[in-house]
Amino acid sequence: MTKQKFRVALAGNPNCGKTTIFNALTGAHQHVGNYSGVTVERKSGICHFDSMEVEIIDLPGIYSLSSSSPEEKVAFNELLTQDIDLILNIIDAGNPQRNLYLTTQLVELGIPMLLVFNMADDAHRRGLKFNLPILERYFGAPIVRTVGAHGRGLEHMKSEMARLLRAEYPQYPARLRYGEVLDGLIAQVEEMIAKLDLSALSGAPVRYFAIKLLEGDAYISSLPVFAPVIEPVAALRAKLAIRLGVDAETILPDARYGMISGACREAIRITNERRQQLSDNIDRVMTNRYLGLPIFLLIMFAIFALTFFCAEPFVGMLESLFGWLAETISAFWPEGRLEFLRALITDGIIGGVGGVLGFLPNILFLFLGIAFLEGTGYMARAAYVMDGFMHIFGLHGKSFIPMLLGFGCTVPAVLATRSIESEKDRLTTIMVLPLMSCSARLPIYSLLIPAFFPQKFQALIMWIIYVLGVVLALIGARIMKSTLFKGSDEVYLMELPPYRLPTFRSLLIHMWERSLCYLRKAGTLILLASVILFVINTLPQKTAFSKNYAEELRTLESSSRIPEADRKERILRLESEKKMESLEYSVAGRIGRGLEVVMKPIGFDWRICSALIGAFAAKELFVSQLSILFSMSGAEDDATPLQSVLRENYTPLQAFCMMVYCLVSMPCVGTVAVVKRETNSWKLTLLQLIGLTLTAYLLCLAIFQIGTLLQIGTSLL
């Protein structure tokens, strides 16, 4: 009985169309990216053909097979330890030299290979003619030509795969020659390590380890098995480097590229040197010294509009759906029975689910936009255009996109940081994102600013608040880059792939995959936190009120002496008073009272403190919480009476502190959940929470104390 189960690894450079082939083979729903490092996680799928079961492992796109980046490490590990039966090396036929560089390293693993010259149509258009038999002999592996995007050549590829997998004697790749000197040295190192016991290592050939040791690969060199030979090998390397007049690190890359250009000279002919004119022309405009920036800002605005304006009607629909759901349940709920349970379901759970799903339209549209930017290849250009500016603050060029989205909502903004491949830059960006004043804070500003500031200052105050957030974010990034995420910047070397038009299907697949990911991971946390916040806002329930509201209500309703309108308002006021008493009695209210001691120096009383606890669930709840606390019947949209009450109770200085505090202090539950998910660290999440709150406190302390001292804003302007 021959083997029926096989493992095949897909390896190739970024942007070589590897994922398209993977999708075609497995039918798995996965994104086709045009941007370095879309597939960082391990992806695999099962594929059945020719009565075989083949597990396809999609390795991340890499340029080289060492262990210098996370992607390379993943690929390296996978190939070394997973008993791979066949490597499917996908090569962008339009750029054979660069792509074959990886091939030269894969060949050394001694695993049968199939070379797939993908995007063969593209190569044809560029006038590249291949003499495949020469290349096949050179690498000792058969070559097939495909056009992944149109599905051409895939059947032939599958039949070749089947032939190689079923072969009685596996076809091992050829032994490459690195030139006289280097070959001699490799043999010397091979001899050295042949004496060692390599049984603990995987089945890679001795020669492979010899090459990797000569290359000075960090991971292989750190293996304890090789400890005895490290020194002599290093001496050989150093001598060789002087002999060749190159850096020790680049001895092998030099040799490999030399080898490839030799092979290509024989096997590849360029009939007409016509490059991808279109892509170059587009770039001449897109990354132009003067036009690049305005175009970038325009595209950013389009993404912003897509995420927030296009999603708006859907958000509204979802909100009314959940409102309707809560009302329906309340309507059918038996009067006076298990009131708390009803409230928990309608306000807590449905409210929480609504909170999670309320973001969904924004997130779907955002991911659609980002998938498009990545799919076309513009993302790399965006970084290129913006890097000069962002670099001043220790941020990456790509940090700009999430920061801009942060003005809409922090949750999708944090998710958008995924396109930043440098880990330090990504974390720094996430840490400062809540400082970009999100749209949920807008109701707070539009309540407080008109209430406390004269018309002519209103725009200025609003502007100050927004700018303050941006300035703090940039300063924060700079500080974090020189403390928490210290260390030299990562080397900036990024490919700008040719522009391609992604298929709509691949955009949708990508959008849906990422959105699902958000729902699964962040959604549960947001839901949980919303329920907890609901509980502390309602429990313990107050049973003994200062006056008998039920009684008074009944008298009001039955009394016919008071006019209709007046009566309605008094009823509403009574209800709000009751709510306020309950809230004061609840855990949140008590915490608010407790916090008052701490918050006094920044001018906050217990009511503001309690409202802040509400704001933790969602920033805009600050307003509704305040209106409850001031027994105002007005809903959010009708805040005018609330404004006059506030004016009686607070000074403009306090109002300003409130706004600054809401801007800077702890981000909302959704943000915390999504930050936890994206940083994968409670430590960083809590650090952000505490750091921001502390900053807000100190900032407000300074503003309030100095303001009080100088008598600025202590009375109405």
Place this chain on the structure above:
Amino acid sequence: MEMEKISSSLEDYLEAIAEIIEENGHAHTKDIADKLHVKMPSVTSALQTLAAKGLIRYQSHSPVVLTAAGSERAAVIRLRHAAFSNFFREVLKLSPEEANDTACKVEHLVCEKVMSRFVSLTDAILQRSDCAELRKYLEQTMPQICPEPTEDLISLDCLEVGQSGIVVRVSNTLRGIKKFADLGLVAGTLIQMEGHAPFGDLLRIRVMGSSLSMRAKDASHIWLRLTE
């Protein structure tokens, strides 16, 4: 006999004086200045020092004459020069000019003992019959090893938009040199400058049919020879 130490520049003067006397029969201050490409006053002060050490006899307006000690000293230096020059020419296969220039630089550094052993080594390599294989090897490989001189190279960040060049050398001070090498930035690669980012120090180049962006400060470590 232990010779008194003199500086390498004084050794150069002594050597030059001996050579000029051999050529012309007598050495004038002007000739010395011309040969060493230095100013007259420097020659005068050097000659005074040499005279004080008893290596030459020197009076203004008359030719310089070597003392017995001076002649001996000069002969030693010239022998060394010849030995080094010979080694560079015959073993390392450098051109006569290169061999001569390099010999001038290193001849002062070595002590007598090392020198005589070095001369025996050179002789052995060049004459012994059991070194025939080695001589053949040197004949073959040495001429191939030639990193290009840096003088007429241009660093990548100085390339004008649209200009192309072939990488000749990547300075090993480049941070992350392996990453650059992996992406094809190795000696022999053709690079074309495509443009600069709106602000900041990013530039983009075309390498092997794809565009790469990198920082100018990294690019300044990559040296190119311009092509048409």
